[in-house]
Amino acid sequence: MPSFAIPVPDAAARAAALERLDGLVKPVGSLGRLEELAAWLSAAHGVVPPRPLDDVRVVVFAGDHGVSAQSAYPREVTAAMVRVFLAGRSGVTVLAAQVGAQVRVADIAVDWDAADVPEEVTAHKIRRGSGAIDVEDALAPGEALAAFEAGRAIAASESTADILIPGDMGIGNTTVCAAVVASALGLPANEVVGTGTGVSGEALERKTAVVAAALSRRPVTDPFDRLTALGSACLAATAGFLVEAASRGIPVVLDGIFSATAALVARDIAPGAEQWWLAGHRSTEPAQAFALKALGLTPILDLGFRLGEGSGAVQAVPTLRAARAVIAEMGLLADLG
Numbered sequence: 001m002p003s004f005a006i007p008v009p010d011a012a013a014r015a016a017a018l019e020r021l022d023g024l025v026k027p028v029g030s031l032g033r034l035e036e037l038a039a040w041l042s043a044a045h046g047v048v049p050p051r052p053l054d055d056v057r058v059v060v061f062a063g064d065h066g067v068s069a070q071s072a073y074p075r076e077v078t079a080a081m082v083r084v085f086l087a088g089r090s091g092v093t094v095l096a097a098q099v100g101a102q103v104r105v106a107d108i109a110v111d112w113d114a115a116d117v118p119e120e121v122t123a124h125k126i127r128r129g130s131g132a133i134d135v136e137d138a139l140a141p142g143e144a145l146a147a148f149e150a151g152r153a154i155a156a157s158e159s160t161a162d163i164l165i166p167g168d169m170g171i172g173n174t175t176v177c178a179a180v181v182a183s184a185l186g187l188p189a190n191e192v193v194g195t196g197t198g199v200s201g202e203a204l205e206r207k208t209a210v211v212a213a214a215l216s217r218r219p220v221t222d223p224f225d226r227l228t229a230l231g232s233a234c235l236a237a238t239a240g241f242l243v244e245a246a247s248r249g250i251p252v253v254l255d256g257i258f259s260a261t262a263a264l265v266a267r268d269i270a271p272g273a274e275q276w277w278l279a280g281h282r283s284t285e286p287a288q289a290f291a292l293k294a295l296g297l298t299p300i301l302d303l304g305f306r307l308g309e310g311s312g313a314v315q316a317v318p319t320l321r322a323a324r325a326v327i328a329e330m331g332l333l334a335d336l337g
């Protein structure tokens, strides 16, 4: 397994930020979580106040999953949505435009003939779809590492960003995430499986049975083997993206179930990387809650989002900018006289 040197956020800058926050013209602690975020950003940037968060970039990792039948929507939506991202008409592109964030889509494993999309979209393609995890491995030997390296290369190419956001598009990916989180945390299928795009009743029971079958199919030995057995090329690429961002000290805002699951695996590959990640929002998926708890991350927003694509993380960006503005611009109690 590759090893990574993960830098440590600046404890002295954090302490200086906390001291400054206590001295601002407000009762101590009265801006609640915003104060904690201001201190987090100060530690990440190693300076008080932290730098402006002007350059925010979303990378949507798109791919198909062998368990797509467990979704409320057909598999073909994944490919169709790639065109919607490129046309700027997706949920995340519309929300990103509101906060001045850029959106890039990377076809890691979409099951289509992508002949007419720009080369930059497919430059990091690993395969078409991933295996059906209840009956076979998601990935062939070597593919988890190749996808992980693709995600690292993508983060490296976006490394001038002030904030990176991993987005996801993949019909069936909540089934894969449930299996990976259950495997990593030793949980039973029925505790981690959620409604995804909107399955209920017998369909939800079938989805739970698929996750249970995947978990009992074979043991896993390490995080890359977990990605191979139960994950997908997109999940491995997102994990690589998160590790590379952390190794460069670039703050990341995680989104919903997919990026939280990738983060759980990425933390196992590169312990300490989680210090560079914030949880943008709480999704409705139980596996996201389990993963964030295990990572020690508390969501910034709770708006009932379950779209994925990076949408919830993008929606948290104004809150982070507000945290920075408070510590940069508020007056000091000491100046009141």
Ligand SMILES: O=C(O)c1ccc[n+]([C@@H]2O[C@H](COP(=O)([O-])O)[C@@H](O)[C@H]2O)c1
Binding pocket: 070, 071, 072, 073, 168, 169, 170, 171, 172, 173, 174, 175, 195, 196, 197, 198, 255, 256, 257, 258, 283, 284, 285, 288, 305, 306, 307, 308, 309
């Ligand atoms: O991020 C979330 O919490 C989330 C919850 C439910 C669904 N999604 C999105 O919907 C797709 C996966 O849902 P499903 O039902 O097809 O497994 C995938 O494209 C995700 O981006 C995302």
Ligand SMILES: Cc1cc2nc[nH]c2cc1C
Binding pocket: 073, 077, 081, 168, 169, 170, 197, 307, 308, 309
């Ligand atoms: C239309 C649609 C858009 C999505 N975006 C992320 N997951 C999605 C699933 C569907 C079905």
